[in-house]
Amino acid sequence: MSALAAARDHFVERSLAFAAAAGRRDPAWLRTLRAEAAARFGEQGFPSTRLEEWRYTNVTPLANVRFELGGDTAPAVSRDEVESLGSPLFACSVFVFVDGRFRPELSTPRSLARGLHIESLAELRAGDSERLAGRLGRLADPKRHPFVALANAFLDDGACLIVPRGTTASQPIHVVQLASGAAPDRVQHPRLLVVAEPQSHVTLIQDFVSLSGARGFTNAVAEIEVTDGASVDLVLLQRENAATFHVSNLEVRIGRDARFAAHTLTLGGGFVRNDLNAVLEDEGACLRLDGLTVAGGKQLVDNHTVVDHAMPHGESRQRYKGVLGGRARGVFRGRVVVRPGAQKTNAAQSTASILLGEGAEIDAKPQLEIWADDVKCSHGATIGRLDEDALFYLRSRGIGEAAARDLLVQGFAAEVLASLPSPALAEGLAELLREQMRGAGAGEAA
Amino acid sequence: MLELSNLHASAGGAKILKGIDLVVRAGEVHAVMGPNGSGKSTLANVLAGRPGVEITQGRVLFEGKDLTALSPEDRARAGIFLAFQYPVEIPGVANSYFLKASLNAIRKARGESELDAMDFLALVREKVKRVEMDEKLLQRAVNEGFSGGEKKRNEILQMAILEPRLAILDETDSGLDIDALRVVANGVNALRSPERALLVITHYQRLLDYIVPDFVHVLSEGRIVRSGGKELAFELEQKGYGWLAAAAPR
Numbered sequence: 084m085s086a087l088a089a090a091r092d093h094f095v096e097r098s099l100a101f102a103a104a105a106g107r108r109d110p111a112w113l114r115t116l117r118a119e120a121a122a123r124f125g126e127q128g129f130p131s132t133r134l135e136e137w138r139y140t141n142v143t144p145l146a147n148v149r150f151e152l153g154g155d156t157a158p159a160v161s162r163d164e165v166e167s168l169g170s171p172l173f174a175c176s177v178f179v180f181v182d183g184r185f186r187p188e189l190s191t192p193r194s195l196a197r198g199l200h201i202e203s204l205a206e207l208r209a210g211d212s213e214r215l216a217g218r219l220g221r222l223a224d225p226k227r228h229p230f231v232a233l234a235n236a237f238l239d240d241g242a243c244l245i246v247p248r249g250t251t252a253s254q255p256i257h258v259v260q261l262a263s264g265a266a267p268d269r270v271q272h273p274r275l276l277v278v279a280e281p282q283s284h285v286t287l288i289q290d291f292v293s294l295s296g297a298r299g300f301t302n303a304v305a306e307i308e309v310t311d312g313a314s315v316d317l318v319l320l321q322r323e324n325a326a327t328f329h330v331s332n333l334e335v336r337i338g339r340d341a342r343f344a345a346h347t348l349t350l351g352g353g354f355v356r357n358d359l360n361a362v363l364e365d366e367g368a369c370l371r372l373d374g375l376t377v378a379g380g381k382q383l384v385d386n387h388t389v390v391d392h393a394m395p396h397g398e399s400r401q402r403y404k405g406v407l408g409g410r411a412r413g414v415f416r417g418r419v420v421v422r423p424g425a426q427k428t429n430a431a432q433s434t435a436s437i438l439l440g441e442g443a444e445i446d447a448k449p450q451l452e453i454w455a456d457d458v459k460c461s462h463g464a465t466i467g468r469l470d471e472d473a474l475f476y477l478r479s480r481g482i483g484e485a486a487a488r489d490l491l492v493q494g495f496a497a498e499v500l501a502s503l504p505s506p507a508l509a510e511g512l513a514e515l516l517r518e519q520m521r522g523a524g525a526g527e528a529a
Numbered sequence: 530m531l532e533l534s535n536l537h538a539s540a541g542g543a544k545i546l547k548g549i550d551l552v553v554r555a556g557e558v559h560a561v562m563g564p565n566g567s568g569k570s571t572l573a574n575v576l577a578g579r580p581g582v583e584i585t586q587g588r589v590l591f592e593g594k595d596l597t598a599l600s601p602e603d604r605a606r607a608g609i610f611l612a613f614q615y616p617v618e619i620p621g622v623a624n625s626y627f628l629k630a631s632l633n634a635i636r637k638a639r640g641e642s643e644l645d646a647m648d649f650l651a652l653v654r655e656k657v658k659r660v661e662m663d664e665k666l667l668q669r670a671v672n673e674g675f676s677g678g679e680k681k682r683n684e685i686l687q688m689a690i691l692e693p694r695l696a697i698l699d700e701t702d703s704g705l706d707i708d709a710l711r712v713v714a715n716g717v718n719a720l721r722s723p724e725r726a727l728l729v730i731t732h733y734q735r736l737l738d739y740i741v742p743d744f745v746h747v748l749s750e751g752r753i754v755r756s757g758g759k760e761l762a763f764e765l766e767q768k769g770y771g772w773l774a775a776a777a778p779r
Contacts, residue, residue: 473619476613480635497622497670498621
């Protein structure tokens, strides 16, 4: 039996045990959702590189590990540990999940706006579960994405944010997804559901962190509905340890004159695969995707986007940047679809990478499918090395070579950080990036 | 301060400098003039340590020390400054951040304490005024989208902040209108002192009306073919460089 098939059987078996343990405590719609997802996962299994979408990313290393869910005892995590993760980011309202489970005692909810609060799915379904039925699992399709099927089969807890009509959150909401590493080879399925009702505004940071160096598997699914006239900024901060497998599926629907921006910052994780699928499903929808990958060692970071312009007057702009050192590999595959009748679409896509080492590699594949005739679409990909003239210029001013390289990398990244919804956030993340580069022993301080 | 003896250098496999002898003492201003392709920029780059420019023969001493063994950053820390002919644009790095990183790297090497944000701001504001530069350019990315004149002023600003022992100006006058030229020259002249030396590399005599040299050297095909006082510059201005072809190489 192949590694992929054996891993499939392992997870299918575990999902049955999980469903049996959950028993009748959960509402029927949730039990049905899990059972169907388990069946879909059993049919599809793990994707092989024969599939076009997985051509550059081989999941065999993931399939070779028998990952297990965390037990019923919550791992001990202190507030100090949470707060040490990065003070510049923690000024806002913080919600902490450990191994996929909400931990209210570690969270610091602040008042954001009347009627606006984040809830855990586990709490919600115990109480007012009908609010979730029909919303949870509506966008992420287990038939198309095996990892969504896998996550749904184990659906348990998660963060749920419903932003009421006309509400503006006064500050960003920070959702921290901690992998405790309390035992090796744990799997977690962090879940995020956001519904921005008409004319509402919110900024959300989803922050993936490891508390140890233990190997783990994070299989994240997020569903975000941005309804008419609403605006959502999502910062995905991926900074797990180098032994972690991270797979993320983000499904977004953008309504009339609504706006969604994602800022994907990948600084950690050994194997990272991000799928981002956005549908601009009504007129005047606007989408911004910015990505920054800073990878070294043997990291693999794969960003797949599908931007679907379903209606006229939509605007999308994608900008992905990567800095790859060591033997790191980057993949960017961006597909833009303009449906028949989606006239006056304006879609731009660009990817730029810097390779720092001889062993580093990037595969960039833009793909446009245009079925309307009155549209503006563009794409571009550049791959290069650090500018030697710029390096000499900095060094000729007394800045050491390693510090000069770091400065050029930070300059390259600055454009993506500048896209963040607040200067304080941009400065906090720039500091995190500098720390990371210092930690990697990449250079001396300037 | 600076002593070149029989200096040969090549760049990109081509032999450019073919035996230069030059002594620059503290307090002196030397001008190096010559036509395009005579090796002027290579001379500037070899002193600053640009990778790819190789010394194949001869030696360079700076304050008695062999320069060839030093990295570009160590040369800068020792007090050598090159004002670039083509200042480099560095997207995403704020000019003020770059200036501060640079000054503090050099102060650290000199055994001085690093300047904090407040002290640095006070210093940079004073120097910006002197080179008549728009303060907004401090917040912009280094040289990005700067006009030719702004780029050159930014070079002089860096020089004024770093206060080098030896400043090399590589065609700093090229592309400047007369007002910018005056500002740049004032910045340079403000730095003149008995402890410092200047090497002014230029194609035209015009800059030397403002920065009056003690010595003028004429470079041709990688050699200094004539040296003299400031009057040599006027002579060149009148005669052009055509006569060089006739001048017998040594």
